[in-house]
Amino acid sequence: MSLAAVPAHGVGSRADLPLPFHFLLIGAGLALVVSFVALGALWKQPRLRPDDGRLLPMPIALALDSAPVRGLFVIASLATTGWTLLALFLGQDNANNPVPSVVYVWLWVGLAFISMVFGGIWRLVSPVRWLHRGILALLRIEEDFALAEYRLGYWPAALGLLAFAWLELIAPNNATLAVLRIAILGYLLLSLLLAMAFGQPYLRRGDPFTAWSSLYGTLSPLGRRADGRWALRTPLHGPLELAAAPGLLAVTSVMLGTTAYDGFSGETRWYTFVQSSSIPARLWETGALVTFSVVVAASLYAAAVVSARLAGVSVRGVATSFAPTLIPIAAGYLVAHYWSLWVWEGTHGLAKMSDPLGTGANWLGTGGVTPSASLIAPGLVATIQVVAIITGHVLGVVAAHERAITLFPRRAAVLGQVPLLVLMVGYTVGGLTLLFSS
Numbered sequence: 001m002s003l004a005a006v007p008a009h010g011v012g013s014r015a016d017l018p019l020p021f022h023f024l025l026i027g028a029g030l031a032l033v034v035s036f037v038a039l040g041a042l043w044k045q046p047r048l049r050p051d052d053g054r055l056l057p058m059p060i061a062l063a064l065d066s067a068p069v070r071g072l073f074v075i076a077s078l079a080t081t082g083w084t085l086l087a088l089f090l091g092q093d094n095a096n097n098p099v100p101s102v103v104y105v106w107l108w109v110g111l112a113f114i115s116m117v118f119g120g121i122w123r124l125v126s127p128v129r130w131l132h133r134g135i136l137a138l139l140r141i142e143e144d145f146a147l148a149e150y151r152l153g154y155w156p157a158a159l160g161l162l163a164f165a166w167l168e169l170i171a172p173n174n175a176t177l178a179v180l181r182i183a184i185l186g187y188l189l190l191s192l193l194l195a196m197a198f199g200q201p202y203l204r205r206g207d208p209f210t211a212w213s214s215l216y217g218t219l220s221p222l223g224r225r226a227d228g229r230w231a232l233r234t235p236l237h238g239p240l241e242l243a244a245a246p247g248l249l250a251v252t253s254v255m256l257g258t259t260a261y262d263g264f265s266g267e268t269r270w271y272t273f274v275q276s277s278s279i280p281a282r283l284w285e286t287g288a289l290v291t292f293s294v295v296v297a298a299s300l301y302a303a304a305v306v307s308a309r310l311a312g313v314s315v316r317g318v319a320t321s322f323a324p325t326l327i328p329i330a331a332g333y334l335v336a337h338y339w340s341l342w343v344w345e346g347t348h349g350l351a352k353m354s355d356p357l358g359t360g361a362n363w364l365g366t367g368g369v370t371p372s373a374s375l376i377a378p379g380l381v382a383t384i385q386v387v388a389i390i391t392g393h394v395l396g397v398v399a400a401h402e403r404a405i406t407l408f409p410r411r412a413a414v415l416g417q418v419p420l421l422v423l424m425v426g427y428t429v430g431g432l433t434l435l436f437s438s
Helices: 021-042 058-064 067-090 099-118 127-138 155-169 177-198 200-206 208-217 248-265 268-276 281-311 318-353 378-407 410-416 418-435
Strands: 222-224 230-232
Touching: 021 378, 021 418, 058 230, 067 099, 067 127, 067 177, 099 155, 099 177, 099 208, 099 318, 127 177, 127 200, 155 177, 155 200, 155 208, 155 248, 155 281, 177 200, 200 208, 208 248, 208 318, 248 268, 248 281, 248 318, 248 418, 268 281, 281 318, 281 378, 281 410, 281 418, 318 378, 318 418, 378 410, 378 418, 410 418
Parallel strands: none
Antiparallel strands: 222 230
């Protein structure tokens, strides 16, 4: 990421870990193996049901669905969008402009973090959704209008997220207003055209930021039971309730693969190799970015196919069925990799938003806000990284177990999970190694 004054995504190092690094790797692997054995012995029937959860008190549930609350989200969305566009087109093109922070930190990292807590809020605040509804209203066209049936599932979202990751991590001059104007206007125009062509189904699954928010939002403790009522649930109910759809494996692989690439791209040996090669660096970087996502998808696909064969069931669709188990793993990587960036640049972005035109103003009163150094202390960051990675993978193992005992015959369910366990141990070791490569 080329934002000015941003510290490394993970400011912790091996020296800040509470244990020697090799002990940490062994412990993380053992945590997954022990979880697997315990699940096989104690969790023999599917336990996660759509009607699970502790119902929210009625006043809170009614408030969440009320028009005033949703109206506040709309107002906040349109106000933030307008404020950002003001800085984008009238602000100064320097390090004090808030737009790079809004796009690369708030929209990418902050949206995911908030969605993990409160659910997929982008559907409520998406400016594309409200612009689309406004256009239909002006033309007096019904909201469910579409020129063609939408059948692409999550594929446009996967490609869109990959393109955004390329813009954030590889594209030249990606923090300049000229590049951001093209990117933002291009996204808005293309999204509106696709929304007009395919209607609401595209906005629900095809829009990259809706998919990003809604998939991470499945981990939220807030969710709806089968009867539609709000309830508090485990972070595994949401992912395992996702319906199979085209591109689900692709989009979850991009969610994990792009974050993994971001960690890998800072590795000294890779950087030296790319810079010394006769092939342009951006070709290497683009190839590596795509490769990471492809490797994640291919490895899960292979593990799922082997699992299905060991269990004696058809391999058709089995990889897509296990794709949601990548979501908690991707969330663990995201928290581990971007916590310090969110605290540091997210706070600085709030300060910059108070002066969108770069005139020295403090219109929002947040110009003096500074990040808390205690939240990005190396020891704390290292601990957060380790806990996030291991927790994400343990949740992935539990989700895979629940899915396996649902799909596979009972006698073969545990054996069928072994390839998936091996894969997740590999993900864990790889993720920790990328984070603490020095």
